[in-house]
Amino acid sequence: MTSENPRAVISSAPPSRRQIQSWQDAEHNAAAWMRHWGFGDAQAKPGGADGGIDVRSRRALGQVKYQAAAVGRPELQNLFGARGRDMEKQLFFFTGSSYAATAVEYADNNSIALFVYALDGAMTPVNETARRTGAAPAPLTPPAPRHYLPLVSAAPATVATPAPQPSAPRTPSERTVPRWARTIPGLVLAGAAFAIPRGSTVVPWPNANLMTIGLLVIPLILIIWGLAAKNQRTFLLTGAGLVLTDVALARLMNRHLWDSTASWIFIAAVLGIATLLTGLSIRGRTRATAPVMAAD
Numbered sequence: 001m002t003s004e005n006p007r008a009v010i011s012s013a014p015p016s017r018r019q020i021q022s023w024q025d026a027e028h029n030a031a032a033w034m035r036h037w038g039f040g041d042a043q044a045k046p047g048g049a050d051g052g053i054d055v056r057s058r059r060a061l062g063q064v065k066y067q068a069a070a071v072g073r074p075e076l077q078n079l080f081g082a083r084g085r086d087m088e089k090q091l092f093f094f095t096g097s098s099y100a101a102t103a104v105e106y107a108d109n110n111s112i113a114l115f116v117y118a119l120d121g122a123m124t125p126v127n128e129t130a131r132r133t134g135a136a137p138a139p140l141t142p143p144a145p146r147h148y149l150p151l152v153s154a155a156p157a158t159v160a161t162p163a164p165q166p167s168a169p170r171t172p173s174e175r176t177v178p179r180w181a182r183t184i185p186g187l188v189l190a191g192a193a194f195a196i197p198r199g200s201t202v203v204p205w206p207n208a209n210l211m212t213i214g215l216l217v218i219p220l221i222l223i224i225w226g227l228a229a230k231n232q233r234t235f236l237l238t239g240a241g242l243v244l245t246d247v248a249l250a251r252l253m254n255r256h257l258w259d260s261t262a263s264w265i266f267i268a269a270v271l272g273i274a275t276l277l278t279g280l281s282i283r284g285r286t287r288a289t290a291p292v293m294a295a296d
Contacts, residue, residue: 018121020096023066027054029121030064030094037133039090053082055092062092071095073102080110090133099126182226185239189219189246196250203255211253218246241275248272 015032018025027044034042034055042057044064055062063079065071076093083089091112099107099114104127107114113133114126125131193215197208204211222239229235251257251268258265 015121020066020117020119020121023064026066026094026096026117027064029117030062030092030115031055032121033115033123034060034062034092053079057089059088060090060092062094065093065095065097067095068097070098070100071103072100073106076103076106076110076112079112092133094123179227179229182229182235182239183223185243186219186222186226189222189243190216192246192250193219197253201256205253205255205258211250214253215246215250218242218249244275245272248275 013036015029015036018029020026020029024044031042031044034057039057039060042055042060042062044055045053052063053061054064061079061083063075063082065075071093079091079093083091091110092115093107093112094115094117096117096119098116104114106112107127107129111129112127113130115130115134116124116126118124123134125134193212196202196215197204197211222242225235225239248268248271252265252272257268
């Protein structure tokens, strides 16, 4: 049976390669690697094949498997349970084969370092805990207590979400008009569309019903747009142009204008077209230069 020097110390160089021909060789090789990683008092305790804890240190425990079958979750649970209440000890598991997916998941949840050894004694880390352990020797002083997950599944921890930050108060220019208030111009014009063709000073052209329908187009646009508009500024500018256009349209549909001179008809038509084009051009410039206001 292979023996070890009980006074072995940490070595900065990796352990020398050794041929793994038995479970005793595998255990002594694992102990040599644990000493290299900073657990200077790690010693193999050969007591028979699969004799529970195979490598012991004041700050770590290791189990070594010399088998061809993949290591499953039960073997890792046995190692975790063998540590008892001494939760500060780091756990190591070594095998010459491989690990089942459930075993790797359990090891990740419980900070167990998983390694696979080759027949020449080389060690390959399998999970993140093993990679951190093999990256640099562990300190000689006892590590800070670690918190491990229990064997039974626990409810997921509730992640505290940061409280929403209050938004900065809006300046007067940024305050939005409620959407219901934006429908008022359209409602007023809709009322006018029913009243104007039946007024004593208006002779509808071509008739009162068609004049009412014609004058209702712009009010309906304003009502729908007022409820859906995101940008208050563009709505107000173009809406004002549509209101004036509707007024000019009412003048054009009054037969009294057709009976008067052509200049009055021309003035009314130019007024409507100019008002609409002005509103649309101002709206276009506002979209290109002004910041978009927040929706209410």
